[in-house]
Amino acid sequence: xxxLITKHDYKHLHAISGLVAILNFIYNIxxxxxxxxxxxTIYLVFNNLLLALLSLQFKLxxxxxxxxxxxxxxxxxxxILFTFRHTSxxxxxxxxxxxxxxxxFIIILTLYxxxxxxxxxxxxxxRTTNYMPYSNNLDNESIMKIKNSYTKKQFGATIFCIxxxxxxxxxxxxxxxxxxxxxxxxxxxxxxxxMYHIVYSLTLQLPFYLYFIFVRKLEFGINDLIFAxxxxxxxxxxxxxxxxxxxxxxxxxxxxxxxxxNNTFQNYNSNYLSYFIIIRQIIIDYNIYKKLYINIx
Numbered sequence: 001x002x003x004l005i006t007k008h009d010y011k012h013l014h015a016i017s018g019l020v021a022i023l024n025f026i027y028n029i030x031x032x033x034x035x036x037x038x039x040x041t042i043y044l045v046f047n048n049l050l051l052a053l054l055s056l057q058f059k060l061x062x063x064x065x066x067x068x069x070x071x072x073x074x075x076x077x078x079x080i081l082f083t084f085r086h087t088s089x090x091x092x093x094x095x096x097x098x099x100x101x102x103x104x105f106i107i108i109l110t111l112y113x114x115x116x117x118x119x120x121x122x123x124x125x126x127r128t129t130n131y132m133p134y135s136n137n138l139d140n141e142s143i144m145k146i147k148n149s150y151t152k153k154q155f156g157a158t159i160f161c162i163x164x165x166x167x168x169x170x171x172x173x174x175x176x177x178x179x180x181x182x183x184x185x186x187x188x189x190x191x192x193x194x195m196y197h198i199v200y201s202l203t204l205q206l207p208f209y210l211y212f213i214f215v216r217k218l219e220f221g222i223n224d225l226i227f228a229x230x231x232x233x234x235x236x237x238x239x240x241x242x243x244x245x246x247x248x249x250x251x252x253x254x255x256x257x258x259x260x261x262n263n264t265f266q267n268y269n270s271n272y273l274s275y276f277i278i279i280r281q282i283i284i285d286y287n288i289y290k291k292l293y294i295n296i297x
Contacts, residue, residue: 004188014054018181020044021051025174029206032214038167042091048173049087052080055180062121068133069196071183074121075128078114079180085110085161086173093166100257103162107253111245129154135194137295145288146201153204155235158249159227160207162257167215171207178203194295201289212278220273222265230256 005015024044031039055076064072085106092098118124129150134143157172182196191199212218234252237243260266 004185004190008058009054010057014051014057017047017051017054020047021177024048028170029210032167032210036214036217038170040090040094040166040170042094045087045090045094045170048177049080049083051177052083052180055080064126064131066126066131066133068186068193069183070187071180074117075183076180077117077121078128079176081110081113081117082157082176083173086157086169086176089161090166090169093164093169098164098166098169100162100254104250104253107158107161107249108246111249133193134197135192135292135295137194138291142291146197146292149201149285149288150204151239152231152235155238156207156231159231159234159256162253164261165215168207168211171210174203174206175200194292197292201292205285208281209278212274216274218271218274218278219269220271220277221267221269222263223260224277226256226260226263230260 005012009015024047028038028040031037060071060073060076062073064070064075088106089098089103092102129147132147132150134146138146153175157175160168160172163169179200182191182199185191186193186196212220212224216224230252234248237252238245238248
């Protein structure tokens with residue numbers, strides 16, 4: 001088993017940055033629960049990007065391990081790229097510079113650079129989600145449910161980028177940065193495949209519950225319904241109908257943004273609808289992940 005702190009980490013900068021990021025994640029969750037806001041600072045948000053960039057000093061294999069969820073070069077570059085997407089947009093929000101056109105440009109640029117990374121280091125068929133290893137204790141039906149859920153959450157993260165809220169822009173980082181951390185722990189023999197998926201899946205689910213329960217204070221509005229409908233539409237257009245992603249986001253994002261912030265019912269809120277949405281989502285998540293959580297080891 002390898003140690004987490006190694007001589008390959010220059011002056012232990014990556015370890016220090018990682019510790020700061022973990023403590024900041026915990027502190028942000030505390031603030032969301034107690035004060036209904038992340039209380040984000042530019043310096044600590046930038047540290048999330050710094051953490052990702054500092055990982056470049058470590059040597060990683062060119063090809064992925066198909067038996068265990070271990071980090072490899074292509075995944076690391078994608079992780080850095082999507083961390084950049086969310087940290088940059090969050091910082092713009094904190095500076096009140098989060099103009100739609102800038103956020104849209106960052107989203108499309110991220111997609112383009114991700115394609116370049118895949119072309120050089122990866123494979124368009126063997127993707128991160130569809131070829132991710134799972135525990136032998138899971139049946140094929142459960143694995144497919146989890147894979148679909150992972151994929152769908154990626155669409156939610158992109159939509160969160162475009163919202164005029166630093167809290168929403170930041171929340172997907174929990175999942176984005178937990179994945180390489182847990183993959184590193186798997187590589188070093190600290191956790192097994194199942195524990196990777198347990199932690200990763202929880203961090204993917206976290207934004208929804210933090211947003212609705214603490215940021216929105218259990219107030220469900222028409223805007224949330226618009227979000228849910230758009231979420232379903234873009235997922236189906238891309239996954240089921242294979243619509244080109246550049247066409248998809250370039251056409252639908254500005255339409256969604258306009259309707260979301262310019263509809264005449266955006267001030268309507270209902271606690272009762274929120275309770276229904278939360279309970280419904282808990283049931284959905286339970287049915288997707290129940291077998292994963294039962295088989296912890």
